[in-house]
Amino acid sequence: MSYDPNNIFAKILRGEIPCKKVYEDEFALAFNDINPKAPTHVLVIPKGPYVAYDDFITSANAEEIAGFARAVSKVAQSSGVAQTGYRLISNCGVNAHQEVSHYHVHVLGGKALGPMLVK
């Protein structure tokens, strides 16, 4: 699957669509999910054009991968959920109902979360 430069996260990265930004560095942009599933629900996306996890991991170099992973941790810290706990979720492809074809990590917290997975 090739990267669609008109996906909504690409437009957010280009500033064509607004977002509620909570963190940004050279590797990642993080913003509040517009349909939050928990008191804290932040999306963290890499700045490069990666469709999903496998694409990111096989295309990005170690510095980019580590930089993105560190950004996710910084978001957890700055969102105030690092101490109380949080869940990281990445939905990849059809069976996981990935909704936007730009790799992203959900950071969820702010309350005791429900089961990890329900049928």
Add this chain to the structure above:
Amino acid sequence: MSYDPNNIFAKILRGEIPCKKVYEDEFALAFNDINPKAPTHVLVIPKGPYVAYDDFITSANAEEIAGFARAVSKVAQSSGVAQTGYRLISNCGVNAHQEVSHYHVHVLGGKALGPMLVK
């Protein structure tokens, strides 16, 4: 929170407890979850003594972080879920009900998965 060398995943890494191994390299070990929530449910753990995500990210170097992330992708490929889709989940701390205090990633797939998060 300091690392408990007697947690179950540490014992698995030391070979003191058996596991159904599906992948191993210098950075990671992956094995089937003993209580699978989906047809494919693999746990991927780093080989170093990291309590949870933040500990891993702040303690490991870029090579380790990228090596672990690549191992997760290889597990998705070798488990046969990369094409059909899969969900990656990391539960960190109390609010996410992290059950074993050794950082781990759940790789879930093999069917259309349920909602990402339920109350």
